[in-house]
Amino acid sequence: MRKRTYTFLFFLQLPLFILAQPKPDSLNTARNASYMTEKERDMVYEINRVRSNGRSYLPYIEPMLQEARKKLETDGKGGRNYSLSTTIYSDHKKVDTTWHWVNEEEVHALETLVEDLKKLPRLSILIPDQGIYKAASKHAADQRAHQWTLGHTGSDGSDPWTRICKFSPSMSFGNENIAGNSMIVTARDIVIQLLVDSGIPGYGHRYNLLDPSWTHVACKGERSRGSGIFSGNMDWWIQNFGHKKEKQHY
Numbered sequence: 504m505r506k507r508t509y510t511f512l513f514f515l516q517l518p519l520f521i522l523a524q525p526k527p528d529s530l531n532t533a534r535n536a537s538y539m540t541e542k543e544r545d546m547v548y549e550i551n552r553v554r555s556n557g558r559s560y561l562p563y564i565e566p567m568l569q570e571a572r573k574k575l576e577t578d579g580k581g582g583r584n585y586s587l588s589t590t591i592y593s594d595h596k597k598v599d600t601t602w603h604w605v606n607e608e609e610v611h612a613l614e615t616l617v618e619d620l621k622k623l624p625r626l627s628i629l630i631p632d633q634g635i636y637k638a639a640s641k642h643a644a645d646q647r648a649h650q651w652t653l654g655h656t657g658s659d660g661s662d663p664w665t666r667i668c669k670f671s672p673s674m675s676f677g678n679e680n681i682a683g684n685s686m687i688v689t690a691r692d693i694v695i696q697l698l699v700d701s702g703i704p705g706y707g708h709r710y711n712l713l714d715p716s717w718t719h720v721a722c723k724g725e726r727s728r729g730s731g732i733f734s735g736n737m738d739w740w741i742q743n744f745g746h747k748k749e750k751q752h753y
Contacts (some may be wrong), residue, residue: 512588516691517677522633526548529555529628530548530551530552530555530628530630531544531547531548531551531742532548532551532628532630532631532685533548533631534664535549535595535698536631536633537634537658538633538636539631539721539722540586540724542689542690542723542724543690543722543723543724544631545689545690545691546690546693546694546722546724546740546742547629547631547720547721547722548690549691549694550629550712550722550742551628551629551721553620553662553698553712553713554625554626554627554628554629554712554713555625555628555696556625556748557619557620557621557622557623557628557713558620558621558623560620560695560698561617561620561621561750562615563691563696564616564617564620564695564699565617567613567695567699568610568613568614568617571606571609571613572610574606574609575606575607575609575610578606579606580604580605580606580607581604581605581606581607581609582604582605583602583603583604583605584602584603584605584608584610584702585600585601585602585603585702586600586601586603586702586704587599587601588703588704588705588707589598597604597662599704601671601704604700605701605702606703608702609699609701612699612700612701612702612706613701613715615706616698616699616700616706616709620711623713624715625626626713626715627716627718629717629718629719629744630718630719630720630722631719631720631721632669632671632674632719632720632721632745633721634667634670634672634674635667635670635671635672635674635677635719635720635721635743635744635745636722636723636743637670637671637672638666638667638669638671638677638743639721639722639741639742639743640723641657641666641670641738642657642663642666642679642723642741643723643725643741645657645659646739646741647725647727651683651737651739654681655679655681659750663677663678663679663743664678666743667679667743667744667745668745671719671745672747673747674719674746674747675746675747675748675749676716676745676746676747677743677744677745678711678714678743678744679741679742679743679744680708680709680711680741680742681739681740681741681742682695682696682697682710682740682742682745683737683738683739683740684696684737684738685736685737685738686738687726687738688738690722690724693724693738693740694712697709697711697712697742698712711742711744712742714744717743717744717745717746717747718745718747719745719746719747720742720743720744721742721743722740722741722742722743723740723741723743724738724739724740724741725738725739726738726739727739
């Protein structure tokens with residue numbers, strides 16, 4: 504029985520303001536992808552940066568860990584919260600609820616991320632793909648029409664890998680990250696948010712970003728305006744990843 508697991512990340516947090524750095528062409532693969540906005544192209548660069556050199560992100564993560572440890576020490580474990588994980592099987596869908604203490608979980612998430620970044624090997628540099636971008640854009644439009652309440656399943660019942668392979672037939676598989684933030688944030692802020700992935704069982708967004716099998720990527724972002732908890736004044740992002748089919752040799 505084949506299964507696919509995905510989770511949904513929704514944070515209300517302050518942005519991380521970090522000075523911009525020059526973008527080497529080897530990592531800035533989306534620089535000429537005119538179908539993406541500048542901020543979307545920046546996100547492709549940030550994804551490639553952490554994939555190429557995990558330690559380059561430690562100057563952002565380690566201060567966050569220090570602050571989280573201080574908060575845990577002074578304020579205790581924090582309030583109790585939960586997250587939902589959805590597992591899709593071939594014949595049914597299962598939703599699991601996982602409870603955690605907010606401050607305690609933040610420290611654990613950051614500690615494991617520091618460990619992961621320190622030992623991360625150099626991963627494949629991802630190439631932008633217009634078909635994958637169309638898949639992300641389709642789901643963004645669908646989400647917009649439903650006040651961003653759909654998660655990863657489209658209103659037509661489609662899952663991320665089906666949408667990705669439909670719009671980019673050269674892909675054999677794909678997956679998706681979704682993140683929301685109430686502040687106007689940079690592409691790097693969102694990548695950091697997904698890497699930390701505090702409260703998400705198994706840190707699925709983090710390991711989606713750091714999956715060595717991906718070859719292609721596209722990112723879609725937009726600012727929603729409204730009054731609802733999901734639709735009101737939020738920065739929303741969809742990251743779609745794909746693995747290109749291997750060439751057949753006869």
